[in-house]
Amino acid sequence: MPQATGEKRWFIPDAYIPEHSAGQLTSHESVCVLNTASDDALLQFTIYFEDREPIEDILVVVPARRTRHIRTSSLAKDGKSIPPGVPYAIEVRSDIKVIVQYSRLDATQAENALMSVMAFPIH
């Protein structure tokens, strides 16, 4: 039976939703999660800011044996979402082991810029 692989806590210190888009693509960030297990994974996001209290307990499900590329602009809790143009950081907790990567497409100018990192795991 397929096993859970990876870690249960992951961190991304450099998150940022660009304010503008030009050209064919839209600026966005994705938190990309892989769940190799035969059970669904329940994720709990915490969003940290420079100048205000964290947003806690945003819940997302990643089904068994699936990946989900989660747009950060879709994360919301009690009507609070992540404002564009503000530096922030992301913590992901999962009830089972998963693997987490973070990528950003910046289309502020007509031509695109891309960056990606494996999130930092805590054992």
Add this chain to the structure above:
Amino acid sequence: MPQATGEKRWFIPDAYIPEHSAGQLTSHESVCVLNTASDDALLQFTIYFEDREPIEDILVVVPARRTRHIRTSSLAKDGKSIPPGVPYAIEVRSDIKVIVQYSRLDATQAENALMSVMAFPIH
């Protein structure tokens, strides 16, 4: 005698084959594998999706003391390959230790965007 180095299982949660290309270069992804051993490495790829069953058991050989930069568009099994424009994730298993890096060139616009990560190893 040269030893195998690295790990036997590696993961890349954020994979994506861009649908369009402009300018001089073609959008593509590469899974770059280094085999430092004096034996060939036999790789087994699993491709995970957001909304359908994984494609399993795609086999690739990396010869002894060689690197291979494998285009993801070349991966296929029983006539099934990875569709462009669809978010997916990659697992690489190897019979001996290897080192795995993932890079994407996005040439959707005339000017290029690049991203690269070391794949996430499981010990």
Add this chain to the structure above:
Amino acid sequence: MPQATGEKRWFIPDAYIPEHSAGQLTSHESVCVLNTASDDALLQFTIYFEDREPIEDILVVVPARRTRHIRTSSLAKDGKSIPPGVPYAIEVRSDIKVIVQYSRLDATQAENALMSVMAFPIH
């Protein structure tokens, strides 16, 4: 009570402040730090060069339960700051565990280029 997470020493070998900017954005680097603890973190930066002595003991505070995205051009000690156009490297020490990521936006040309890495932690 929220715990400190991560490591106390982090390294970034490839740092560089681009000399020029074009287009809408300004070339810059950020050292992005996440402090998950209920105590403030006191960071101590060391800047290494290719051809001169390091700049030591630049101090920065990251408040409890906050992130800070620190522009490297803001780092200074006794009137010495990091010159643009010069290859250098960064060491970050913290009195409590934190998580550190490094990103660079190069706007030398009108269109932007982005790169990002998780800093290398020492346990």
Add this chain to the structure above:
Amino acid sequence: MPQATGEKRWFIPDAYIPEHSAGQLTSHESVCVLNTASDDALLQFTIYFEDREPIEDILVVVPARRTRHIRTSSLAKDGKSIPPGVPYAIEVRSDIKVIVQYSRLDATQAENALMSVMAFPIH
């Protein structure tokens, strides 16, 4: 006295010297090494290819308490250097612990693309 930090063996599977340059900057790769110790570090590079024998024993010194951002086009042994336009991989061995990051600037088009990864360390 300043201690050596990091690891003695590092790997970069995805290396590539772009063949063309346009715009203000030149396409290049850098292997960026930080030596925090009070002794010089002696590096030994091995270059792996897809279709030919490795180039071994290219030697580079990184002085005590310094960084060096080494252009891969400068690496040579007995008149053999790394050809542009060819996929390859890099192994770095050091006699003392160092930290290694790899970055590529692709200026094939007038606007630039950047990528960077921490090299993969073997303990």
